[in-house]
Amino acid sequence: MGLPVSDAPHPLTIAYFRAYFVSRLLATIAISAQAIIIGWQVYGIARETMDIREAAFLLGMIGLVQFVPLFLLTPVVGLVADTFDRRVIVRATTALLTINAAVLGVLTWAGDLTLPFLFGAAVFVGIARAFSGPAFSALAPNLVPRESLPTAIAVSSIAWQTGTIVGPSIGGVLYAIHPDVAYVTISGMFLAALLAIFMIGRVPQPPVQKDRRPIHRVIDGFNYVRNNRLVLAAITLDLFVVLLAGATALLPVFARDILHVGADGFGLLAAGMGIGATAGSLWFSIRPMKRNVGTKMLGAVVIFALAILTFGLSKWFWLSFGALIVAGAADMVSVYVRQSLIQLHTPDEMRGRVGAVSALTISASNELGEAESGLMASLLGPVGAVVLGGVAAIAITLAWSRLFPELRRAKTFDPPSPSTA
Secondary structure: OOOOHHHOOOHHHOHHHHHHHHHHHHHHHHHHHHHHHHHHHHHHHHOOOOOHHHHHHHHHHHHHHHHHHHHHHHHHHHHHHHHOOHHHHHHHHHHHHHHHHHHHHHHHHHOOOOHHHHHHHHHHHHHHHHHHHHHHHHHHHHHOOHHHHHHHHHHHHHHHHHHHHHHHHHHHHHHHHOHHHHHHHHHHHHHHHHHHHOOOOOOOOOOOOOOOOHHHHHHHHHHHHHHOHHHHHHHHHHHHHHHHHOOHHHHHHHHHHHOOOHHHHHHHHHHHHHHHHHHHHHHHHHOOOOOOHHHHHHHHHHHHHHHHHHHHHOOOHHHHHHHHHHHHHHHHHHHHHHHHHHHHOOOHHHHHHHHHHHHHHHHHHHHHHHHHHHHHHHHHHHHHHHHHHHHHHHHHHHHHHHHOHHHHHOOOOOOOOOOOO
16 A cells, blocks of 8 residues: 555655756756747847848747647657656757757857757757657656655646746846856756756656557547546647737847837846746745646636736836736646646556647647747737737636536546546
8 A cells, every 4th residue: 555645755855856856947947048049039130131020920930840840749759758768768858959059059159140040949949849848747757656646746847837937037137148148058957957867767667558559559648638628628728828828929029129128128028927937836835736726727827818918018117027927927827737637637658648749739839829929910010919819818718617617627636536537
């Protein structure tokens, strides 16, 4: 018999999990920081020859070229994460991301950075993330005893989400100090993340389903998500809301041409969501969410959309900054609930494939959302694009609360017992 949950060791008391936590946090911060810097550089180069709407459209295309590799590779990467040593996958992709960031830094320092190379680097990042995301997510449950799994998943989710939102903050501030400082720091974070993963020894791997052909195993992952309505609701809600209401891609436009605050103001705007997310993660580390998780997620998504609406309409820098802080905190609540529900409702032997589907929707909402933002900004202007996205996100949330009552009725993270399922 396992230990009672109250007697289970905290994941951060386990050496392998501590190394995992450090690696995932640093790698996610580095990826997100680099993404915001690439966006600023693309917009800056484009504005030398283009107007605001044309440059905003090109800025959105950076997200699209990162999404395409992940979309094409999703059927493969989940199966890879469920078949091969997940540590090796993460080590290889982190090493490649370290090299990519170092090359970008050298070209920035030399003044040889061009739009084609920035787009090529974005494609490379998309490929690396396609493989590392499912492997990272599926590795965490292999590092702790079963009784510590709920806490481990929550802590892992906090590391990922904090890195995702704090990363742009750090990238914006570092770039405002100096581009060379930014890329040196990002390369150093990738390297530290790589060293941390090498500190994790051999861990149990899920048994390979030898009686199932690879294509059937891939289909199993998609079918599991489709048939588990709670997992499906959590994944698709985030997909549509962030796809429509994400404003991060347009921060360079607002900083330079709407709020007129330049690179320094851009750094602060990029830090806004990170401040909110950090506050949320600290709160959950002290007071983990235990009750009415579904309704709290839905409420957080509505607050996120309202904050994005405020940001889009604001002409005052500090109001815009405050709105992004609120959006970051609300987004932290949403993703904390979503990731915990997905991980705890998915068996270990399928976590890689379900994680790949989740990663696809996350990339669709983030990177494809950047493309949508750029396209809508080219048609409606940046303010119109953000406002329309916020309104649409509220409508989507209300619709999902009706279409998926399972999400609204989810009281805790625990899956139902066989007798009550």
